[in-house]
Amino acid sequence: xxxxxxxxxxxxxxxxxxxxxxxxxxxxxxxxxxxxxxxxxxxxxxxxxxxxxxxxxxxxxxxxxxxxxxxxxxxxxxxxxxxxxxxxxxxxxxxxxxxxxxxxxxxxxxxxxxxxxxxxxxxxxxxxxxxxxxxxxxxxxxxxxxxxxxxxxxxxxxxxxxxxxxxxxxxxxxxxxxxxxxxxxxxxxxxxxxxxxxxxxxxxxxxxxxxxxxxxxxxxxxxxxxxxxxxxxxxxxxxxxxxxxxxxxxxxxxxxxxxxxxxxxxxxxxxxxxxxxxxxxxxxxxxxxxxxxxxxxxxxxxxxxxxxxxxxxxxxxxxxxxxxxxxxxxxxxxxxxxxxxxxxxxxxxxxxxxxxxxxxxxxxxxxxxxxxxxxxxxxxxxxxxxxxxxxxxxxxxxxxxxxxxxxxxxxxxxxxxxxxxxxxxxxxxxxxxxxxxxxxxxxxxxxx
Numbered sequence: 001x002x003x004x005x006x007x008x009x010x011x012x013x014x015x016x017x018x019x020x021x022x023x024x025x026x027x028x029x030x031x032x033x034x035x036x037x038x039x040x041x042x043x044x045x046x047x048x049x050x051x052x053x054x055x056x057x058x059x060x061x062x063x064x065x066x067x068x069x070x071x072x073x074x075x076x077x078x079x080x081x082x083x084x085x086x087x088x089x090x091x092x093x094x095x096x097x098x099x100x101x102x103x104x105x106x107x108x109x110x111x112x113x114x115x116x117x118x119x120x121x122x123x124x125x126x127x128x129x130x131x132x133x134x135x136x137x138x139x140x141x142x143x144x145x146x147x148x149x150x151x152x153x154x155x156x157x158x159x160x161x162x163x164x165x166x167x168x169x170x171x172x173x174x175x176x177x178x179x180x181x182x183x184x185x186x187x188x189x190x191x192x193x194x195x196x197x198x199x200x201x202x203x204x205x206x207x208x209x210x211x212x213x214x215x216x217x218x219x220x221x222x223x224x225x226x227x228x229x230x231x232x233x234x235x236x237x238x239x240x241x242x243x244x245x246x247x248x249x250x251x252x253x254x255x256x257x258x259x260x261x262x263x264x265x266x267x268x269x270x271x272x273x274x275x276x277x278x279x280x281x282x283x284x285x286x287x288x289x290x291x292x293x294x295x296x297x298x299x300x301x302x303x304x305x306x307x308x309x310x311x312x313x314x315x316x317x318x319x320x321x322x323x324x325x326x327x328x329x330x331x332x333x334x335x336x337x338x339x340x341x342x343x344x345x346x347x348x349x350x351x352x353x354x355x356x357x358x359x360x361x362x363x364x365x366x367x368x369x370x371x372x373x374x375x376x377x378x379x380x381x382x383x384x385x386x387x388x389x390x391x392x393x394x395x396x397x398x399x400x401x402x403x404x405x406x407x408x409x410x411x412x413x414x415x416x417x418x419x420x421x422x423x424x425x426x427x428x429x430x431x432x433x434x435x436x437x438x439x440x441x442x443x444x445x446x447x448x
Contacts (some may be wrong), residue, residue, distance in 0.1 A: 005040045005339050006051055010033045016042025022177060025429045029325060031348035033357075038337035041348070043072075048327075048346040049336075054354050056337050058382035059329050060347060062390035065337075070392075071329035071346050076178040080201050081169050082246065084255030085395070096252075097395065102229050103151065104395050109402055111225050114152040119145050120407040124414055135272055136438050139407070140165050140266035146403055147260025151228040152253060154215050163207055164261055167200040172262060172431025174200075208254045212246075228256070258397060258413040263322035266432040267404045270320040271313055273425050274367045275408075276417035276440055281369060285309050286412045286445070311369035314384075314406050319367060319388040323394075324352040325435040351385055352433065393395045415442040 008031075011017050020028045032039050033052035041050050051057050060068055074087050081087055085096040102108060123142050127133055140415055144164050148154050156164075174197035178187070187194065226234075232244045232252060244252075275282040288308045303309070327348040334341045341347070356364040360383045361371070371377065387394035395398070409416070418441045425435045 003340055004047070005038045005337070006036050007040045007042075008035050008050070011042040014045060016044055016046075018043060021373065022140075025325065026350075026352055026427065029353045030115070030356075032166065033350070033353045037121075038339060043346065046346075048348060049339075049341060049358065051337075051347060051349040052353050052357075053337070054357065054380060054383040056387075057349050057354060058389060059336065060349075061385070061388065061392065064334065065390050065392070067331055067334050068328035068347070069331055071327040072177065073327050076175045079198070080175070080204065081255050081258065082251035084251035086255045086259065094391070097391070099231060100228060100252075100395060103231060104399055106398070109399055112146075112399070113402065113406065115149050116146055116403050116406045117410070119149070120410045123407075124410045127415065127442055129442065132439045132441050134438060135440050136269045136435055137165065138267060139268040139372065140261060142269070142407065143264040144257070144261040146258070147256055147264075148211070150399075151256055151260075152211070152215055152250040153220075153224070153227045153229070154211055156211070160207060160211070163203065164257065167203050168198055168258065168261055169430060170200040171204065172258070176429075176431055194349040204257075204321050205250070205254065208257065212250050212253050216249075228252070256396075259394075262432045263394075264400045264403055266320065266322040266434050267317055267400060268407050269435050269438055270433075271404065271408055272411065272417055272440060273419075273435060273438055274316050274319070275312065276419045278367060279416075281312065281367075282412070282417060285312055285408075286416075289409055289412050303402060303409075306409075307373060308369065309405060309408060310401075313365055313401065313408070314372050315369040317386040318355045318361075318384060319365075320427055320433050320435075321351040321355055322432040323386065323388070324429055325350045327390075352429075355384060355386070357383065412445075414444065415444055416445050417441070418443065 006072075008017060010020065012019065017028065028419055029050065029052070032041065032050050035052075037051070037053035037056055039052070041048050051060070069089055070087065078087060083092070085093065085100060088096055107325050123138055139162050144161050145156055148156050166240055174193070212229075214234075229249070232249050274286065285306075285308050290300060292305050325348060327346055329347065330341050330343050330345045332343050334343075334345075335345070355361075358364050360379060362377075371379075382389070387397040387400070420439075420441075423439075425438050428434050428436055
């Protein structure tokens with residue numbers, strides 16, 4: 001067994017590849033993928049590994065999952081999320097996951113559809129014919145409201161939504177940057193960036209504190225459906241009830257606020273951008289939606305009758321996966337890809353690069369939703385992982401699919417989306433893979 005994977009070129013003294021990762025992580029991970037399926041990078045003066053092969057990724061996420069923990073990126077998120085289900089490990093993670101899972105199964109998501117439909121309808125009805133709308137902030141507000149209303153029965157004020165939209169990206173970007181640095185190297189230096197990072201965390205945790213207190217103190221209407229707060233506070237299991245004290249409830253609230261506000265808007269925005277860029281596909285989806293006779297309620301069963309719409313969302317998530325890069329860390333000496341990795345080795349992976357692998361996808365950088373339709377080539381499950389895999393697969397995956405689909409249905413029923421000639425939208429690799437400026441012209445189709 002060979003001791004070390006090949007080193008990605010151009011590591012710099014002291015900082016290794018950190019500067020390249022900061023400046024253009026998508027380009028860096030793409031170039032590293034050409035070195036080897038498993039390569040070695042330098043994070044400061046520390047060796048780490050980078051996976052660029054879908055089968056190796058599946059091995060660490062599923063087959064050998066117990067040999068890895070979540071690693072440095074997740075550790076850097078603890079200041080914001082504590083020991084919420086996203087960061088929890090071992091038996092505690094499994095207990096929390098099992099406790100919450102029913103809230104994300106199909107019967108529960110059926111209960112959320114009215115809220116998803118109501119909020120997205122209100123957003124679309126606030127737009128005007130011939131208006132140019134910056135879409136990503138609109139979707140950010142939508143997703144933030146939906147996740148807190150459906151899971152915690154709390155209607156957020158405009159002021160609170162704007163606080164999340166202003167401060168959450170600062171926190172997420174700070175976590176990502178700190179994941180490319182040796183632990184604690186620059187955290188205590190009072191730079192403007194560090195001050196902004198810790199100030200944003202403090203403001204968001206204060207917001208969470210207030211909203212959790214309001215929800216715990218609120219009178220619940222007779223017959224109201226159980227929400228995630230009821231699940232966290234109402235268990236009869238003594239260990240689980242003890243674990244979910246007031247501090248842990250806040251951690252879970254912030255976990256779902258972060259996940260719901262950062263990832264789903266990305267999927268919505270990229271789907272709309274790609275439809276605007278490909279008007280012929282947009283018209284096919286609009287015709288499919290019109291022919292499905294959805295009526296006024298976009299329910300889960302109706303969405304299942306829209307295969308092209310689902311293929312569009314799937315292709316958008318392939319090209320621009322919201323969670324574009326993550327990592328794991330070996331808990332013991334481990335064999336991977338023909339190499340021996342010592343315990344404590346950080347192993348990064350780029351979903352963005354893996355889902356654009358030309359060995360798997362024909363013309364991988366092009367938008368081809370038809371590749372996912374029946375009768376076309378079948379792709380390995382391991383090469384499409386926008387929501388992860390295994391026991392750490394995103395608990396809200398189905399929730400996100402339905403929310404994105406309902407938003408697109410409401411938009412396409414009312415508007416044609418178009419871009420300026422030559423307009424391109426570069427991706428920004430933050431915590432989620434988000435679009436840069438995304439102004440889209442809306443033209444009413446209702447009167448056609």
